[in-house]
Structures are given as structure tokens and as C-alpha cells.
Amino acid sequence: MSSNVRILVPAIDWTRPAGGVRKLYRHVDVLNANGIEALVMHQQPGFRCTWFENNTRVSSFEEVWPPRQSDIILVPEILAWQFVGLSPSTPKIIFNQNAYQTFAWRTDQYNVNPYLEPDFRATIVVSHDSQTYLRHAFGHQPVFRIRYSIDPRVFYFEPVKKRQIAYMPRKKEKDAAQVLAILKYRNALAGYEVIKIEDKTEAQTAQILRESAIFLSFSTQEGWGLPPMEAMACGCLTIGYDGRGGAEYMKEPFATPIPPEDVPRFAAATEHAMRAIQSHPAEVLERTRRASQFIHDSYSPEIEARDILATWKQIESVLNTPRTK
Amino acid sequence: MPPVRRIFLLCPEWDVPAGGVRKIYRHADVLSAHGFNAYVSHHTRGFRCKWFENTTPIVYPPECFPRTFDIMCMPEIYSWDLCRQAPGVPKIIFNQNAYQTFDCSSDEAMDDPAPYMRPEVLGTIVVSEDSRKYLQYAFPGHLLFRIRYSIDPELFVYEPKKKRQIAFMPRKLAADAVQVLSILEARGVTKDVEIVKIEKKTEAETAAILRESQIFLSFAMEEGWSLPPMEAMACGCIVIGYDGRGGREYFTKQNGFPIAADDIVGFASTVESVLKETERDPLAFREMTHRASEFVRTEYSPANEEADIVRTWQQILQLPSLPPVVI
Numbered sequence: 001m002s003s004n005v006r007i008l009v010p011a012i013d014w015t016r017p018a019g020g021v022r023k024l025y026r027h028v029d030v031l032n033a034n035g036i037e038a039l040v041m042h043q044q045p046g047f048r049c050t051w052f053e054n055n056t057r058v059s060s061f062e063e064v065w066p067p068r069q070s071d072i073i074l075v076p077e078i079l080a081w082q083f084v085g086l087s088p089s090t091p092k093i094i095f096n097q098n099a100y101q102t103f104a105w106r107t108d109q110y111n112v113n114p115y116l117e118p119d120f121r122a123t124i125v126v127s128h129d130s131q132t133y134l135r136h137a138f139g140h141q142p143v144f145r146i147r148y149s150i151d152p153r154v155f156y157f158e159p160v161k162k163r164q165i166a167y168m169p170r171k172k173e174k175d176a177a178q179v180l181a182i183l184k185y186r187n188a189l190a191g192y193e194v195i196k197i198e199d200k201t202e203a204q205t206a207q208i209l210r211e212s213a214i215f216l217s218f219s220t221q222e223g224w225g226l227p228p229m230e231a232m233a234c235g236c237l238t239i240g241y242d243g244r245g246g247a248e249y250m251k252e253p254f255a256t257p258i259p260p261e262d263v264p265r266f267a268a269a270t271e272h273a274m275r276a277i278q279s280h281p282a283e284v285l286e287r288t289r290r291a292s293q294f295i296h297d298s299y300s301p302e303i304e305a306r307d308i309l310a311t312w313k314q315i316e317s318v319l320n321t322p323r324t325k
Numbered sequence: 326m327p328p329v330r331r332i333f334l335l336c337p338e339w340d341v342p343a344g345g346v347r348k349i350y351r352h353a354d355v356l357s358a359h360g361f362n363a364y365v366s367h368h369t370r371g372f373r374c375k376w377f378e379n380t381t382p383i384v385y386p387p388e389c390f391p392r393t394f395d396i397m398c399m400p401e402i403y404s405w406d407l408c409r410q411a412p413g414v415p416k417i418i419f420n421q422n423a424y425q426t427f428d429c430s431s432d433e434a435m436d437d438p439a440p441y442m443r444p445e446v447l448g449t450i451v452v453s454e455d456s457r458k459y460l461q462y463a464f465p466g467h468l469l470f471r472i473r474y475s476i477d478p479e480l481f482v483y484e485p486k487k488k489r490q491i492a493f494m495p496r497k498l499a500a501d502a503v504q505v506l507s508i509l510e511a512r513g514v515t516k517d518v519e520i521v522k523i524e525k526k527t528e529a530e531t532a533a534i535l536r537e538s539q540i541f542l543s544f545a546m547e548e549g550w551s552l553p554p555m556e557a558m559a560c561g562c563i564v565i566g567y568d569g570r571g572g573r574e575y576f577t578k579q580n581g582f583p584i585a586a587d588d589i590v591g592f593a594s595t596v597e598s599v600l601k602e603t604e605r606d607p608l609a610f611r612e613m614t615h616r617a618s619e620f621v622r623t624e625y626s627p628a629n630e631e632a633d634i635v636r637t638w639q640q641i642l643q644l645p646s647l648p649p650v651v652i
Contacts, residue, residue: 100500100504100587100589102504102507103503103504103507104500104503106503106507113511115511116511132590133589133590136508136512136590136593136594137507137508137511137512137590137593138511139512174424174428174547175547177427178424178426178427181426181427181430181463182427182462182463185438185439185441185442185463185464186463186465220587221587221589243587244587244588259585259586260585260586260587261424261546261547261570261586262570263424263459263547264458264459264462264463267462267463268462
């Protein structure tokens, strides 16, 4: 990447925890740490996400716009529709962290498909599933895949567990209610505490996961699905929906994936896990330790950084090739 | 005249199209036609659903107040509240969607035990094997009866002449419909195809659209049964999409193109293949759609539905736990 290139990464000013925004910050950090100038471009001057520790380079649309001639915009998939027609001479790369959200922010006002516009040159995705989705939908465009990582200093293996089941209710809340109600009425939750992880900082989330024996995943249509990966890293027996994007890692023998909507099987698998914790604690410990190791080995910050840098190298050659609509 | 045991089918007062309400009325009609003293029970005097034709027997307060030998039949979502009413009166749950079993439950102590665990609740009627399995697992030992739904054979008839038209209902998983249709649009495969969203239509209007549509896309999710894909099959549509789990008894690979939940790419690429195949040969899949129509119209006929309902209530009325009819 030539030295005067600057990568602008627009981001919504969300104060609530959102893994996608966290990953935009991470992307910018990796680029800056490796000599490629990048900054998060928030909507309001002075805004910065504070629910996780960071000293990421942050600015605002007002301070940065219009872009310089040598700038590149790395636009999240949900904002891509609004960037059609903006500064057409500036090359744009879509950071599509969830292929299932590709059309979610299309409106009557913003209805021109960015993936078919000549200034949108490539897309970065975070799973094979998303890559398949976008290659099918828009066959002609380069789609690069990077691997996410988790912070091993925060999400680390903890062998000593409470009889505690953690879950995040953000998606498929109704399925969570069904699974937990079935378990309750089958009297299977006796001795267990159920913790809903909601509006927590990254550090608080990690602490709950480290002390929880079981994590229930209610993911659906995810680009990747970070929470089950974080839970596996912390040594939780992880059961539930892989959200498709997470199928790469949320698999046997490391986890217990459940087909979407199969509520009774989900509840039965949870019961089975509780019985295993009771009857075969050493086997469970070994299984969770191996799952954690698998996550840390496969999705380390080093691998993520390597993927990001390799991707931008490929993007550079894409940008050096003329493209027409 | 000696006292008779009455069956009160408690029903929500929604005067907007809702398949579940329609089926409660149908249940009362069937029982009534077979000599049972069955009534839809509404709370508001004079209320009757008007969005479909009916002469269903209805009772209002005070006639609908049950005696201890009458039977209250409650919809699954309201059973959490209704099971605490009219103590001593035997109760049956009409669970038309197991995935809604806990919709109106709470963590409050009043919801313990669950309706399905209370001795007054003698059993539950379900409408699919999937719902039966769900409730069997959730409440082991609870008595379950299964009935088949039917479709109106006069309305949902096989029509071989089709327009190049895709119909779908956006009620559930509208975001999935947007994705599938947007992908097809981006790939340029729906240029010459009419896309019809079925929404706020009467049963007759829905049937007319289905009869002329070549393809029906199902965006069902966590259904007790899932009527629309069955209606579409009866009309001769090539049915592609989600079976909503409750519909997997009839929405098989032999009868259509079931797609795994959340598999947007699989969904879109199947629609594309079917469009290409039918463009090449308009009669492609004719055998499949004809067989599927025959199957659903035969297996899910009004006669079978009636027989199931009558048999179920004959069994319920023979339960030894039912209190005797006394003055």
C-alpha cells in the first residue's frame, strides 16, 4: 500500500456493545500498527466507543470529509447503500461483517446496489459462509475473507466453573425463552443459575463466560457470531445455533451445534450437558480445554492481523486494475 | 331434560384474518355437526368473526360460564391464564403451535405448575407430529391428541395453467424474503417474472393468486402446521422454502423443494434453478405438482379432519378423570 494512502472507516455512533463496531476499531488498529494510515470516521466529532478499552485512531465525518484524493473508504455493509454516489472518485471497499445484512439497510431513498457500482471495488467478509453468499449474489466482484480473533488476555480458559448457564438474548430471544422454559418445567435447572448477558462490557462478558459451565447460543444468520467463539475460548460447553457463519468453528467435538428452530433438541442437548458435567467432569474438562485451544490456535490476533494485511495487499492490486460498471 | 356436557372452545376476539381462530370455529362446527354440544365462547356479547363466512354456534356470558362437568378448551397462548380460571372445571388445551407454548408464560409463581402439568388439564390437542414431539418432551406423560388440518377443496384446487408468477406471504421472516428476492434481482433472473406478495387477502383471493402462480415461496418459521405451503401445493404451485418444522410431514422432497432454515443462498439458487428449468420446459415439475396436490387434498381433506376431531373428542369424553354429569 503506497505511503500516502489513508483508509477511512465510517462507523455509527452506537454506545451499546456491538461486536461489529469493535471489529472496525480492531481493523483500524491493525492497519495503523502495520504502517497503513487508517481511522474510524464517526458521525459526531468527539465520539468514541467506550465499552471496550481502546486508543484507536478516531475522527468524524465532519472533520474528515471530503476525502483526499488518495483515500480509500472501507464502508460497513449496512452503510454501503448510503455511500452510493458519495465521492465517486474515491474507491470503496465494503466490510461486510454479515452477509445476511447485505440488503437490510436498502431503502426507497438508498436503493442503488453498491455491489454493482464501479467505485465499490471489493468486499471483505469474515466467514466462508458470507463469502459463498456474496459470490453467489454478485458473482463478478472480488470477495476476500479475513478471520476474526478474540483477545486471549480477556477470553481465556477457566477450568473452575460455577453451575451456571450463560446466554445472550439479542437474537432469537423467543427460542431462548422456550428452551429455558422447557428445562425449567422438566426440573432440569435445579442447582443451576441462568445468566442473561446483556449490556455488559467486554470485560464483564468475559468474566461471566469464564465462570459459566455452559453457554447457549441463539445465533441466527450471522456473518461470524463472536459470542459462541468467546464462550468456547473461556471453556464453556457451548450448545446451540451456529448462525451459519459460525459453522466453521462451532462444530463437534468442540461444541454441540443444533439445527435452527429445533427447540426440543436444543433443550435435550443442554440437559445432556448438565448430566455430563455431573457424571463425567474430567471428560468435560478435557473437551472444553481442547475446544478453547482450538479457538485460540485458529483465531489468534496474529492470524487476524496477517489476514487483514494480506487482504489489503490483494485489494491494492484490485485497485490498480481498472474496472467498469 | 337431563343436563348435558358442553364443550366451550375459548376463542380470541380478533376480527382480522388469523388461521388459528378460523380453525377454532371449524372445530366447533365439526363437533356441533356430529352432535356434540360444542360452542365457540366469546367474552363480548354479539361478537363473531366476520372475515370468513360462518354460522358457528357461539355462547357469551353468562351462558359460557362452565359448570364443573363442562369442558373448557383453551388456545395454547391463553392457557397460562385460563387454566387458573373456573377451578374444578376440566380443561383441554388446543395447541395449534407448540413453538408458542410459552409465549404468555412468565417467571411468576402463578405460572407454576404449567397448564400442561395441572390435574384439571386433561390433555392437549396438537396439529402435527412435530408439535406432538415437542410437547411430549417438554411435559412427559401429558396426554396428547393429534388432529389433521384440512384445506377447502373447493378453493384450493389444482390448476395446471400457470402464469410466470412467484407468490409469497411476508408475514414471517420478511427479511429472508427480501434477501432471496434481492439476490434473484441482482442476478437478473426475475426480470420476466411477476412477484406477488399475498397480504391482507381473503381466503378466496389468496386461493385465486395461488391457482395462477407457478411458484410459491414459503418463509414459514416455527409453525404448528403451516397452512400456506399446503394450500399452494393443492393449487399446483412449485413450492420452495422453509417447512416451518410443523409442515415437514407434507413439505417433503417428493412434494416440493424444502430448504433448511436460514439457508438463503440455497433458497435463492433453488428458485433460480426452478425458474431456468421451467423456462426451458414449462411442463417441468408437472408430475411433482400434480402428485403433491393429490396428496395434500386427499390426506388433509375435510373428511379426515372431521374424523380426527370427532375421534379425539370421543376419546376425551371417555376419560375416567372427567367429572360425572350431575345437577
